[in-house]
Amino acid sequence: MSTSIVAFVVVLGILIFFHELGHFLVARLFGVGVEKFSLGFGPRIFGKKIGITDYRISAIPLGGYVKMVGEDPSAAVDPEDVSISFTHKHVFKRMLIVAAGPFFNVLLAVLVFFGIFLVSGTFILQPTIGEVQPDTPAARGGLKAGDRVVAIGGTAVQSWDEMARLIMDSGGGRLRFAVQRNGQLLEVAMTPVARESRNVFGEKIDRYIIGVASAGDVQQKHLNPLQAGVESIRQTYDVFKLTVVSIVKLVQGSLSTKTLGGPIMIAELAGQQAREGVLNLVFFIALLSINLAIINLLPIPVLDGGHLLFFTIEAVTGKPVNKRMREIAQQIGILILLMLMIFVFYNDISRIFSS
Numbered sequence: 001m002s003t004s005i006v007a008f009v010v011v012l013g014i015l016i017f018f019h020e021l022g023h024f025l026v027a028r029l030f031g032v033g034v035e036k037f038s039l040g041f042g043p044r045i046f047g048k049k050i051g052i053t054d055y056r057i058s059a060i061p062l063g064g065y066v067k068m069v070g071e072d073p074s075a076a077v078d079p080e081d082v083s084i085s086f087t088h089k090h091v092f093k094r095m096l097i098v099a100a101g102p103f104f105n106v107l108l109a110v111l112v113f114f115g116i117f118l119v120s121g122t123f124i125l126q127p128t129i130g131e132v133q134p135d136t137p138a139a140r141g142g143l144k145a146g147d148r149v150v151a152i153g154g155t156a157v158q159s160w161d162e163m164a165r166l167i168m169d170s171g172g173g174r175l176r177f178a179v180q181r182n183g184q185l186l187e188v189a190m191t192p193v194a195r196e197s198r199n200v201f202g203e204k205i206d207r208y209i210i211g212v213a214s215a216g217d218v219q220q221k222h223l224n225p226l227q228a229g230v231e232s233i234r235q236t237y238d239v240f241k242l243t244v245v246s247i248v249k250l251v252q253g254s255l256s257t258k259t260l261g262g263p264i265m266i267a268e269l270a271g272q273q274a275r276e277g278v279l280n281l282v283f284f285i286a287l288l289s290i291n292l293a294i295i296n297l298l299p300i301p302v303l304d305g306g307h308l309l310f311f312t313i314e315a316v317t318g319k320p321v322n323k324r325m326r327e328i329a330q331q332i333g334i335l336i337l338l339m340l341m342i343f344v345f346y347n348d349i350s351r352i353f354s355s
Helices: 002-029 079-084 091-120 137-141 160-169 225-252 263-276 278-296 304-317 323-354
Strands: 034-050 053-068 122-125 129-132 148-152 175-181 184-190 193-198 204-209 212-214 218-221
Touching (some): 002 034, 002 053, 002 278, 091 278, 091 304, 129 137, 137 184, 148 160, 225 278, 304 323
Antiparallel strands (some): 122 218, 148 175, 175 184, 193 204
């Protein structure tokens, strides 16, 4: 339990720090004064004031905030503070300041993945066949355990994933396989067949297969900084895309809401990853950081996405959203977030009692 709590605080602290650092740095870049930079909510535990900014640690470690001069458009700003007031900056500068939080969370994920790939490289599952299932295209085509697929339809194959993708993309068309067996190169032809399977969301799909299983031959590939950079961006994009699709499917109802988790689930997972090792924990931080970025970009008032929505309306219409409309929208946003928090806590508690 203590490991989970410590890991939870560390993970959340890193995520919040990077998110708020994004807001802070871009605000200062555009000359906006920052009154408070807080990790956590509620009463101030300790901190240090430098210039006009109070850098503080607050009591409730479930978030953080950057309080800028003139942040509330309905509040009066002293004439001497107009030049450093957030509200008095151009709307596009305000949009960049708000968007910087989620952007820095994505940047954190890229940096974490970059470090992992640079230190550990990447592991490639080789296209070596470990088992040929009976009465399948592979069996009828003469493939055997130990065969290594080197090309399909003239396209070189470097990994098991590449082989699976080429078979899937065939659409059931006949394919010619170049296979290495005992130092000799052979050519065999076969037609993949469609089999019902399930994707990562548990949805039924038709997948084209030839009826083979991997030998589990994994090769480590060391990466130079450029390769690690490319792989880190690709990994971040893949996780970002998968998370967005998951949210869409949750809204559509095709993905169970039971998959949602809150602070308790995050603490448990953080503890598990910490016990597995530092590498697992930092990988988990990258995944959570991408999730935090996407959640904050949702067009819900009080979240960054809600502010961006208001500023977009202002940029299009040439005038800010009126005070009454903002207040109503923010009340609705707070209600939505409260309902979501209650729901994820319910899911967390249900998992505890069902385990």
